Structure formats: structure tokens, C-alpha cells
Amino acid sequence: MKRLALSLLALSISSAVLAAEAPSFDPHRLSADVKTLSSDAFEGRGPATAGETKTVDYLIAQYKAAGLQPGGDLKNGKRAWTQAVPLLRAEIAGTPALSVSVDGKPQALTQGEQIAVRAAMDGSKQVAIKDAPLVFVGYGVKAPERHWDDFKGVDLHGKIAVVLINDPDFETGQGDFGGKAMTYYGRWTYKYEEAARQGAAGVLIVHETEPASYGWNTVKNSNTNAMFDIVRDKPAETHPQVEAWIQRDFAVDLFKRAGLDFDALKKQAQTREFKPVTLKGESFSASYKVDSKVITSHNVVGRIDGAKHPDETVIYSAHWDHLGVGAPDAKGDKIYNGAVDNGTGTAALIELARAFKSAPKPERSIVFLNVTAEEKGLLGSEYYAANPLYPLGKTVGVINLDALDPHGPARNFTISGSARLDLLDDLIATAKRWNLSYSPDPKPEAGHFFRSDHFSFAKRGVPAISFGSGNDWVDGGLAAGKQAEDEYTDKHYHQPSDEWEAGWSFTGMARDLQILYTLGSELANSNQWPDWSKDSEFRAARDKTAADRK
Numbered sequence: 315m316k317r318l319a320l321s322l323l324a325l326s327i328s329s330a331v332l333a334a335e336a337p338s339f340d341p342h343r344l345s346a347d348v349k350t351l352s353s354d355a356f357e358g359r360g361p362a363t364a365g366e367t368k369t370v371d372y373l374i375a376q377y378k379a380a381g382l383q384p385g386g387d388l389k390n391g392k393r394a395w396t397q398a399v400p401l402l403r404a405e406i407a408g409t410p411a412l413s414v415s416v417d418g419k420p421q422a423l424t425q426g427e428q429i430a431v432r433a434a435m436d437g438s439k440q441v442a443i444k445d446a447p448l449v450f451v452g453y454g455v456k457a458p459e460r461h462w463d464d465f466k467g468v469d470l471h472g473k474i475a476v477v478l479i480n481d482p483d484f485e486t487g488q489g490d491f492g493g494k495a496m497t498y499y500g501r502w503t504y505k506y507e508e509a510a511r512q513g514a515a516g517v518l519i520v521h522e523t524e525p526a527s528y529g530w531n532t533v534k535n536s537n538t539n540a541m542f543d544i545v546r547d548k549p550a551e552t553h554p555q556v557e558a559w560i561q562r563d564f565a566v567d568l569f570k571r572a573g574l575d576f577d578a579l580k581k582q583a584q585t586r587e588f589k590p591v592t593l594k595g596e597s598f599s600a601s602y603k604v605d606s607k608v609i610t611s612h613n614v615v616g617r618i619d620g621a622k623h624p625d626e627t628v629i630y631s632a633h634w635d636h637l638g639v640g641a642p643d644a645k646g647d648k649i650y651n652g653a654v655d656n657g658t659g660t661a662a663l664i665e666l667a668r669a670f671k672s673a674p675k676p677e678r679s680i681v682f683l684n685v686t687a688e689e690k691g692l693l694g695s696e697y698y699a700a701n702p703l704y705p706l707g708k709t710v711g712v713i714n715l716d717a718l719d720p721h722g723p724a725r726n727f728t729i730s731g732s733a734r735l736d737l738l739d740d741l742i743a744t745a746k747r748w749n750l751s752y753s754p755d756p757k758p759e760a761g762h763f764f765r766s767d768h769f770s771f772a773k774r775g776v777p778a779i780s781f782g783s784g785n786d787w788v789d790g791g792l793a794a795g796k797q798a799e800d801e802y803t804d805k806h807y808h809q810p811s812d813e814w815e816a817g818w819s820f821t822g823m824a825r826d827l828q829i830l831y832t833l834g835s836e837l838a839n840s841n842q843w844p845d846w847s848k849d850s851e852f853r854a855a856r857d858k859t860a861a862d863r864k
């Protein structure tokens with residue numbers, strides 16, 4: 315440990331400008347917090363489970379000890395430590411009966427094997443679909459501004475849409491959907507929403523590892539447990555009754571047995587001329603009960619009142635939840651501990667709170683927002699952004715932390731996805747003082763901009779980014795960093811094996827937190843209102859509240 319500390323010191327002294335005002339962060343404390351949060355006792359931190367109670371209590375205790383004020387719901391003139399987040403919780407009761415029929419011959423499907431079906435989110439208590447026709451609708455995109463419509467007026471009522479993941483120009487790398495980079499049209503959430511608008515009874519998304527950017531295990535683990543949504547007035551407008559993924563090999567075979575060539579049809583789907591194709595002689599059946607109820611989960615909110623402009627807010631956010639208890643892995647482990655995802659970001663927020671509380675009061679207020687139900691679709695942040703405790707128009711910016719690297723320091727950093735905004739420029743300038751360079755998301759096709767909690771704020775115009783640890787390690791360079799990254803994605807991401815390791819040094823996080831602290835501190839002690847770039851799709855939403863910032 316001593317040697318590590320020395321090399322870190324050497325590093326910072328060698329930087330051109332030493333940011334002397336940034337406090338140092340303790341890697342041991344980060345490690346201890348991650349260890350606690352990801353221990354089996356916290357049961358994988360599933361929303362509305364005993365694991366939530368433990369996690370929320372732990373966070374409140376840490377914030378209290380640090381001297382923060384509660385920043386949550388206002389009750390009788392007093393703030394609570396939490397913001398109640400009502401969520402619809404739906405779960406398939408027992409084993410779902412699923413099948414396809416080819417030329418009258420039924421073939422049973424096993425949940426988690428050929429198919430992963432989520433519990434119905436459209437308000438159904440019972441799903442009973444008998445021999446619904448299957449219609450391939452390409453990428454399932456309807457984008458008038460891009461003159462693109464995969465549906466071409468097909469009637470999907472009572473039918474199951476089969477769609478491809480990502481957007482139409484992902485494979486060609488060139489086109490109207492950002493080339494390799496993913497637009498929102500490429501996200502699975504969009505596929506479901508659009509199919510609901512088209513009136514489909516269900517959707518089967520064909521899983522392919524590259525365009526999905528994750529393997530089947532991730533799909534299986536994220537879809538076969540209890541599902542959540544924010545409570546909606548008309549849920550069927552957002553969700554078709556059946557929302558599912560199917561394995562690629564199974565899809566190829568289905569197409570083949572209908573006399574169709576999957577690859578050839580996919581090529582067609584990459585053009586505007588594509589028209590929906592019925593899988594002749596085939597149908598889909600599903601029968602299961604859905605247990606659903608409204609449950610209440612919680613965002614945890616700590617606050618430091620600004621000395622000069624308490625009504626202006628800088629937010630640090632991180633999701634506290636993970637996947638809870640689910641399907642066992644090969645070793646029989648059922649607890650999805652979520653040490654990296656997102657024990658790290660949660661621990662980082664606690665450490666940041668401690669650091670800010672030991673410093674002179676900032677001019678603007680700082681809110682530490684630990685959101686729930688990120689793993690269920692960014693729901694805690696969505697709920698906060700839809701029901702803000704502090705006005706979004708006067709929220710200066712959101713710095714979100716999700717799945718940080720617990721190893722040693724890197725020479726670079728990144729953000730989730732690609733976006734252009736002053737907040738990123740500020741981060742780049744701040745990180746330079748530590749000799750860190752910015753590496754843009756090397757995989758914009760994975761649509762990471764839509765996959766973290768900052769997006770709930772971004773789509774409402776609030777400047778927001780998710781910081782990402784670098785992979786060009788001081789010790790071992792890109793080779794070592796990338797290897798660790800690949801190993802995490804392959805072996806641990808959303809799997810029970812995302813567990814705390816004694817060998818993690820946390821020195822990289824400790825160093826990065828100095829940068830993130832400085833970024834937030836300088837924003838909180840300035841009159842700056844960072845904005846989106848002029849051509850950003852989020853700028854217009856921000857402009858709507860411009861008067862609030864005069």
C-alpha cells in the first residue's frame with residue numbers, strides 16, 4: 315500500500331498544475347464500503363427487498379455521520395432522507411408455458427434458453443396468447459424525420475413482431491442513424507415502445523451479441539426476474555403484452571423453417587425499401603399468470619445547502635440497486651452482488667459527501683442522489699427527473715457514477731456514450747490538471763448514452779454525463795486495462811460473480827474522485843451554467859427553462 319501511495323504522489327507532483335485544493339480520498343474506505351454494499355447480507359440490493367432496507371439504512375447512516383442534511387421528500391415542512399419511488403412490480407408466476415408452432419407442430423420453449431420473456435408490464439394479470447402470427451419488421455423503427463418506416467402500415471394487432479436489435483446502419487457503419495453509433499432507435503426500450511404504438515400483442519427481439527453489445531447471459535439475467543416500471547396511467551401505450559428476446563440461432567432456424575433467409579432479410583432491413591414479412595405457417599403461444607402490484611422503492615438523497623445560492627443545485631448521482639437474487643450461475647450462486655455495478659459508484663458518492671462536508675460550504679447546493687431501480691430501466695432517476703425535489707431549470711449539472719474501475723489509476727477517462735456539452739469540456743479541462751486525457755467512448759454503437767442514469771436528466775435538458783474510468787493503466791498500459799475490461803464484461807457483468815475482491819487497490823477511483831470533486835466544487839462555487847452544444851438534441855429542452863437561470 316505504501317508503495318502505491320508513493321507512486322501516486324509522484325504522479326500528481328509531476329503534473330503541471332497541482333490541484334492543491336482537492337482533498338485526498340481513501341482507497342481503503344472505498345474498498346470497505348464496496349465490500350459491505352456487495353456482501354451477501356445485502357442480497358444483491360434488489361429494489362423493495364430486504365436488501366433495499368439494508369442499503370438505504372447504510373447510506374443514511376453514512377450521510378448522517380458525514381454531517382449531511384436530508385434532501386428527500388418534504389413532509390410537514392421537513393425533508394426526509396429518501397424520495398419514495400412508486401413502482402409497478404410484475405413477476406411471472408411459476409414457469410411460463412411458451413411455444414412456437416411450425417406447420418401445426420408445436421415446439422415448447424424454455425424460459426431462459428431459446429427465449430427470455432419479461433413479466434407483462436401492460437397491466438395484464440394473465441397472458442393467454444394462442445397461435446399469434448409472427449411478423450418480421452426489420453429494425454422496428456418509425457422515424458419520420460429520417461424518412462424511415464419499417465412497418466409500412468402493417469397491422470400488428472394480435473400479432474407478434476420479430477425485430478432486430480440496434481439501428482439500421484449499425485452493420486454498414488454508414489447511414490441516417492449515426493453510423494456505428496447507436497441512436498435511441500437502436501435501444502431495446504424503443505423497440506418495445508414502438509411495437510406498443512403499433513398495437514402489437516408482443517415483440518421478440520432477436521439477440522445478436524455484437525449489435526446488442528452484450529451476451530445472452532445478460533439478456534437472460536435481466537429479463538427473467540421481477541420486472542419494474544414507474545407507475546403509468548396507460549401502461550399498454552408503452553408496453554406490448556409480451557416483451558421478449560430470442561436467441562439468434564433459434565431465430566435463424568425459425569426463419570429457415572418458414573422458407574426465409576435470416577441474413578438476406580436482415581440486409582433488406584438495412585434499407586428504406588424493407589417491408590414486413592410474415593413467417594408463414596408459424597405462430598407463437600404463451601400462457602402464464604402475472605403477479606403484479608405497486609411497491610415503493612426509494613432514492614436516497616443527502617444535501618449540503620449552498621451558502622450563497624441554495625436554490626441552485628449540483629447533483630452527484632449513482633444507482634444503489636443491482637439485480638438482487640436471481641437465477642443461479644454454474645456454481646449455484648444466486649446473489650447478484652453488484653460490487654462494481656454499482657457498489658463502486660455508491661461508495662464514491664459517500665466519499666464525495668464526506669469530502670464536501672469537510673470543506674468550506676459551497677455557494678450552490680450539492681445533492682447526493684442515490685437512485686433506485688437503474689437495473690430495471692433507469693427508473694429511480696426517471697422518477698426523480700419527472701418529480702424533481704429541486705427544480706431542473708436550476709440544476710447546474712449532473713455527474714453520474716456507474717461501475718467504476720476498482721483497480722489502479724489510468725492515464726485516461728471516458729464518459730458513457732457520445733454527447734457534446736460544456737460539462738464534458740469542463741471535465742476534460744479539470745482532468746488535464748491530473749494529466750488525464752479524454753478517450754471518447756470506443757463503442758458508441760452500444761448506446762451507452764441511453765444506458766445510465768444521467769440520461770433521465772439529459773432528455774429533459776439538464777447537462778448530465780456519466781463518468782467512466784480509463785483503461786490506459788499507469789501500470790500495464792492499454793493492454794492491461796483492456797484485458798481487465800474484457801474480463802469484467804465477459805465473466806462478471808450482471809452475473810453473480812460481480813463480487814468484491816481483496817486484491818482491488820481502489821487507487822484509481824481515489825484519484826479520479828479528486829477530479830470529480832474538483833469539477834463539482836468549481837461548478838458549485840461559480841455562476842456558470844454549462845449548456846449543451848448548439849447542435850445537441852437536448853439543447854432545446856434546456857432552452858425552455860432559460861428564464862430560470864437569469
Ligand SMILES: [Zn+2]
Nearest residue numbers: 655656716717
Ligand atoms: Zn450500473
